[in-house]
Amino acid sequence: IIETQINRMGEIIQHYLLQTRGTAPKRAVLINDLVRDTLMLLQPVFDERAIAVTSNCSDAAPVIYGNSDSIQRVLINLLDNALYACENGGAIQISTKACSPAPKPDGIFIEIADTGTGIAPELLPRIFDLFVTTKTGGGGLGLAIAKQIAEEHGGTITFETSSKGTTFTVVLPAAP
Numbered sequence: 001i002i003e004t005q006i007n008r009m010g011e012i013i014q015h016y017l018l019q020t021r022g023t024a025p026k027r028a029v030l031i032n033d034l035v036r037d038t039l040m041l042l043q044p045v046f047d048e049r050a051i052a053v054t055s056n057c058s059d060a061a062p063v064i065y066g067n068s069d070s071i072q073r074v075l076i077n078l079l080d081n082a083l084y085a086c087e088n089g090g091a092i093q094i095s096t097k098a099c100s101p102a103p104k105p106d107g108i109f110i111e112i113a114d115t116g117t118g119i120a121p122e123l124l125p126r127i128f129d130l131f132v133t134t135k136t137g138g139g140g141l142g143l144a145i146a147k148q149i150a151e152e153h154g155g156t157i158t159f160e161t162s163s164k165g166t167t168f169t170v171v172l173p174a175a176p
Contacts, residue, residue: 010130028175029068031096031108032057038075039094042083049088056095061108062174066153071172074149074157077142078112078168084134085116085166099171107155107174113167119159127159146170 035057039046046053064071075094082092092114099107119127119134126132128147133140143157150157155172 006131026066027068029064029066029071031064031071031110031172032059032061034068034072035075035094035096035110038072038079042076042079045083046092049083049086051083051086051089052091054091054093056093058095058097060098061096062098062106064108064153064172065175066172070149071153074146074170075110075112077146078170081142081168082112082114082116082166085114085118087116090115099174108172110170110172111167113165115165118161118163118166124161128157 035055039053039055043053045051079092079094086092092112095109095111095113097109099109123132123134128143129140130144131140132143147157150170150172153172155170157168157170159166159168161167
């Protein structure tokens with residue numbers, strides 16, 4: 001019964017996600033500005049939890065074409081997971097860099113790395129599935145939504161994890 005209800009809730013959420021798809025206008029997005037704005041928005045949480053946050057945004061990062069609110073949702077979801085993984089006193093680094101060399105980069109890498117304890121091996125195959133969470137009170141939607149948004153923008157999201165932390169990498173294509 002529980003499994004059936006979880007699947008049913010997943011279908012309902014997928015329905016709502018599909019309903020919102022494509023409703024927001026797409027335009028040029030300066031990813032470095034979006035990273036800086038997102039970090040400023042979350043700075044009080046970083047300070048409260050004594051998390052050291054550094055950013056390394058490449059000046060060569062290309063402009064991307066998409067919905068800035070959706071892309072910021074990806075950043076917030078990934079940073080929220082990094083905050084949870086670090087607990088108090090950890091560190092997070094966010095970086096941007098072009099996928100290919102100038103003068104015509106074909107996309108951008110956005111990396112968010114934390115110094116948490118990593119992702120449990122049993123969760124690795126399901127990490128982007130709906131309702132998969134390790135957070136107390138978490139809903140298990142953040143990574144599923146982040147992955148969907150990245151794919152809607154023609155990109156990907158991957159991760160590497162160890163006992164010393166996790167790095168999520170979002171790759172988005174450059175604006176045509």
